[in-house]
Amino acid sequence: MAVDFELIMFFILAGVGIGTAAGMLLSRSAVYSALFLVLNFGAVAGFYLFLNAPFIAMAQITVYAGAIMVLFLFVIMLLGAEKLTPPEVLPWQRPLAVVLAGILILEAAYLLFLRTPGLGEIQMPGFGPDTSPAAIGAILFGKYLLPFEITSVLLLTAMVGAIVLVRPRKQGGGQE
Amino acid sequence: MPNPWVFIGLFIIIAAIIPIGAIVVALILGPKKPNPIKQSTYECGLETVGDSLVQFKAQYYVFALAFLIFDVEAVFLFPWAIAMNKMPLYVALEGVIFIVILVAGLVYTWRKGALEWV
């Protein structure tokens, strides 16, 4: 009963994830694309919850849906061009895309059906290691000490880069 | 004990039904007599000139980027905040170094004048 319920939830989430991803690619308006992407981030956060990782799910929503998408929306507004012009089509683009997509699907099918045991035998990773925020803190600051500090330097670099790129010029073209 | 997240999902659905219901009820009960003047864009009585999607200044972008960086920092600080005093002292110092590096970023942004809203 419980497993069935989880399976149903999983398929709903998977449907939302794929549907919103497709919607993002196919919609003509940049704002709609951005909204679909937000929904997609929400579905991914749902998957993290499934994997018993609420901390990462919340971080996903806060950072991606909350911060990065606001940045995207600002860029869309900044350009003032919310309607996408039809992209220029290169003649060799479409056949190449079909070939590459075919290779990817074959690869995925091979890995899914031939290399791994049947789907029924895969354990639901619902009860993994302790994923409470305290445990994450202990791991982050114990085992992954150096990567964490490097992250802060990375963030600093990003900040400096942003300032250099968007240095306020004397004769700004835009208006509020 | 079932997963509380299921109930949070349920709560979100119930919370969404109320505004949707309110809009639907108002749609059924309210009068519908549209005319072109009513439906025109409201700009204090003036005719609308040009497109509304004017270009915004780059300042918004800088603030959004700075926000993004500090948001990531804040999220990282939560595990540190609750693990800090259960771990050896150097863990607390690590968090302090993390904050100091980002304060350096804030100072840099400030000195370069990117925080001026003009």
Place this chain on the structure above:
Amino acid sequence: MIDLALVLEWVIKSLVVIFMLLGGFAYLTWFERRILARMQTRVGPNRAGWQGLLQPVADAVKLVFKEELIPARADKVIFVLAPILTVVPATVLAVVIPFGTQVILFGRQVNLAVADINVGILFLMAVASVAVYGIVLAGWSSNNKFALMGGMRSTAQMISYELALGLSFVLVALMADSLQLSEIVEAQRTMWFVVLQPVGAIVFLIVTLAEVNRAPFDMPEAEQELAAGFHSEYSGMKFALFFMAEYQKMIVISIIAVTLFFGGYLGPFIGRFPWLGPVYVLGKVVALLFGMVWIRATLPRIRYDRLMDLGWKVLLPLVLGLVLITATGILLADEFGNSLVWSIPVVSILAGFLTVGLVDRSLRRKFNALR
């Protein structure tokens, strides 16, 4: 596996919380209008029912029967979606809040919280960060210059203050050693966090005012400059939903402030009578809401560049400093005895005064330069 009685219990609890917020919204409008009127030596709404208590009902009936206008040039789907996207986060914030410990109801042990998750504070932060969308989309979809500017300004304002908000959450997490809201309340049994971190509580209250777009930070609405900003084009029920979101957010954010800094459901005799929990929460929330209305009656709206300066150059550095002060204080108390915990309030009050002094000096300099 799935206990039907339990599901029913959770659904009833959710409905109680949601309808409490709805009722709270209706009567908060009445409360605000009456108090504002008193502060301006007027009377305020007192006709519909005794003391005007039926006024919210009358308003609701009027709004239902109003014509819904959708501008011809608007993006209709998002135009209708935006008010819903604004209301839902305002309501959902309340889901993780504990209103009391446990009570016995119909022979069952009932937790007075809908979902007491172990990442409660992060959930609040995540939902608050998503709350931006309703406003920016309302501004964009109206296809109106005023609305778009209001929406953009509002977004920039909310993200700027979200940083200080997130870092003041970190302060609470440091003091309580937990992200679970019930544990945070329990950690305040000996002492409310407002005593330990008074400056943090003040920063939190200022930031929440900006997050809910209340005076003196009601720039997005700025009637005089932007003709009501992001909701210029909204009328009837959809306008009412924006209004509802604002007032629900006021209530919820007061509840959060109470939970994080003012001891939540704690009060005298709470151990013996667990039903007192929600009563204490209500009392503390009404006090905070009265403060919000009082601020609106007192302070004029601040200028937009000053608002951004306050967020980025005053509150953000201050709260970063407070995080360092609090962490140091806790470590000192751990190492050299508990009384050193009092270094936190002392040093943070000094930091608060220092900040106020620096702001004062900078403003004086600007003023003198102008002369």
